[in-house]
Amino acid sequence: MSQREWIEKDFYKELGVSSGASADEIKKAYRKLARDLHPDANPGDAKAEERFKSVSEAHAVLSDPAKRKEYDEARRLFASGGFGQGGGGFNPGAGGFGQGGFDINDLFGGGGAAAGDGGLGDIFGGLFNRGAGGGGATRTTNRPRRGSDVETETTLEFREATLGVTVPLRLTSPSPCTTCHGSGAKPGTSPRVCPRCNGTGIVSRNQGAFGFSEPCDDCRGTGSIIDSPCEVCHGNGVTNRTRTITVRVPAGVSDGQKIRLAGQGEAGLRGAPSGDLFVTVRVRPDKVFGRNGDDLTLVVPVSYGELVLGTTVSVPTLEGRVGVKIPAGTADGRILRVRGRGVPKRAGGAGDLLVTVKVAVPQKLDDPATEALKTYLEAEKASGFDPRAGWAGA
Ligand SMILES: [Zn+2]
Numbered sequence: 001m002s003q004r005e006w007i008e009k010d011f012y013k014e015l016g017v018s019s020g021a022s023a024d025e026i027k028k029a030y031r032k033l034a035r036d037l038h039p040d041a042n043p044g045d046a047k048a049e050e051r052f053k054s055v056s057e058a059h060a061v062l063s064d065p066a067k068r069k070e071y072d073e074a075r076r077l078f079a080s081g082g083f084g085q086g087g088g089g090f091n092p093g094a095g096g097f098g099q100g101g102f103d104i105n106d107l108f109g110g111g112g113a114a115a116g117d118g119g120l121g122d123i124f125g126g127l128f129n130r131g132a133g134g135g136g137a138t139r140t141t142n143r144p145r146r147g148s149d150v151e152t153e154t155t156l157e158f159r160e161a162t163l164g165v166t167v168p169l170r171l172t173s174p175s176p177c178t179t180c181h182g183s184g185a186k187p188g189t190s191p192r193v194c195p196r197c198n199g200t201g202i203v204s205r206n207q208g209a210f211g212f213s214e215p216c217d218d219c220r221g222t223g224s225i226i227d228s229p230c231e232v233c234h235g236n237g238v239t240n241r242t243r244t245i246t247v248r249v250p251a252g253v254s255d256g257q258k259i260r261l262a263g264q265g266e267a268g269l270r271g272a273p274s275g276d277l278f279v280t281v282r283v284r285p286d287k288v289f290g291r292n293g294d295d296l297t298l299v300v301p302v303s304y305g306e307l308v309l310g311t312t313v314s315v316p317t318l319e320g321r322v323g324v325k326i327p328a329g330t331a332d333g334r335i336l337r338v339r340g341r342g343v344p345k346r347a348g349g350a351g352d353l354l355v356t357v358k359v360a361v362p363q364k365l366d367d368p369a370t371e372a373l374k375t376y377l378e379a380e381k382a383s384g385f386d387p388r389a390g391w392a393g394a
């Protein structure tokens with residue numbers, strides 16, 4: 001008998017048992033049918049003889065655990081659309097699937113992530129393994145689905161973001177149920193393989209020459225049945241839980257940056273791996289510092305006289321203060337660089353602190369200062385300084 005004939009015959013139906021029937025049930029069903037249909041009991045009845053042959057054939061396969069397993073798997077592949085409609089040829093094109101509008105993505109979770117999760121590969125892989133004559137390992141196409149990724153946001157102070165900080169994040173999201181540890185089964189019990197779909201989550205329905213696949217109703221496509229559901233999560237294996245996780249934000253993170261925390265997203269159903277957590281970092285502006293990549297920026301107010309004569313001013317850094325030497329004759333708006341006092345770099349070291357000098361002009365002077373300034377301007381003029389010398393607008 002060819003493989004195709006094999007999978008097109010429903011041996012379970014022949015024996016009138018379910019696809020999850022035990023060996024004992026199969027044996028009993030066969031014995032009864034064999035007795036009723038035996039040619040000795042039905043002399044001259046060709047129909048009964050034909051049925052007797054079919055029943056014997058079905059029993060020969062289903063009573064042998066190895067053969068039964070192979071039969072189940074072959075049927076599953078056929079049902080999955082692995083075999084094209086005509087002549088048993090395999091058609092990798094779209095036409096090979098879904099004579100009934102069956103979308104393979106429906107089966108494997110719809111999401112892009114699920115499609116990459118080995119669903120298609122399993123079908124193809126299984127098919128080619130069989131074609132090569134191998135026994136083929138039993139595959140479960142309906143793997144537990146990975147949990148979803150979770151996105152959240154946290155706002156940091158400027159200095160926290162530049163220096164790195166550990167922050168607690170409160171998240172409300174589905175998490176593995178602590179009562180059943182995500183299995184969905186009441187503690188002390190465990191889920192069993194769905195007998196109808198043999199754990200595949202998929203059942204086939206034959207209509208004429210075509211086989212259709214659809215999610216198994218008995219297990220809702222999960223492949224397993226929970227007889228006593230966990231009372232806390234009602235069998236989902238997941239509960240909504242508010243949890244606080246501690247997130248270590250690396251030094252030097254900037255506004256809008258995303259941090260990925262692997263495995264901290266939503267729990268997968270029934271013990272599947274969790275998704276990831278993505279934290280978007282918002283950074284509050286600082287009153288003193290600005291940022292330009294790894295460099296910190298800072299504006300320091302100075303007087304005109306300080307720029308002319310030169311001085312040393314004390315400016316803040318992320319950690320403490322530093323003295324910045326302003327050379328005599330420094331122009332207003334000049335940027336002075338203090339090496340290594342900027343934002344810590346991930347690879348080690350740090351950017352620079354860029355100090356911009358900005359003249360603060362007094363709005364009001366007392367008489368002695370006003371007099372002194374007038375005297376000074378006279379002297380400045382006498383020394384030959386003309387602020388508009390060489391100016392294009394002069
Ligand atoms: Zn539970």
Ligand SMILES: [Zn+2]
Pocket residue numbers: 194195196197198199200201202216217218219220221222223224
């Ligand atoms: Zn099922």
